[in-house]
Amino acid sequence: MSNSELAWYKSSYSGSSGDSCVEIATSPTTIHIRDSKNTAGPQLAVPANAWAAFVTYAAQGD
Template sequence: MNTTRHWFKSSYSSGEGGACLEVALDWRKSTYSSPEGGNCVEVADCPSTVHVRDSKNIAGPQLAFPATQWEAFIAYATR
C-alpha cells in the first residue's frame, strides 16, 4: 500500500504569523490501481469525512464524502 501524508493549512489560519492549524491526511492508493501509472484513486480517512483524489494529480481537485455515505457506497460497490 502506498501511503503519503499531505498537510493542509486551514483556511481560517491567518497569513500574518498568527495561529495556524494544519491537518495531515494519510493517503492510500487503491489496490486496484495499476502500477504503470494508469487510472489511480487515493483515499484518506478522517473521523467524519473520506477524501478521494486522482493520484496522478495530487494537487488537483478532491472529493469529500461524509463517512457514512462512503461506507454505503463501498457496501453497494462490493455486492
C-alpha cells in the same frame, strides 16, 4: 484537518502501473478522494457513512 496532515493511499486493486487510480484519506468523519495523477487538483470529501454505503454497493458488482 489540512491536506498535508492526511495519509493518502491507493487501493490494492490499482496494480503496479498506478494508472487511472484514485487515492483516499480518512479522517474521523470524512473520506477524502483525489486523482492519484493530479494530487494538487480537485478533491471530493464525503461523510464516512456515505462512503461506507458506496463501498457496499460497489462490492456487490464483484
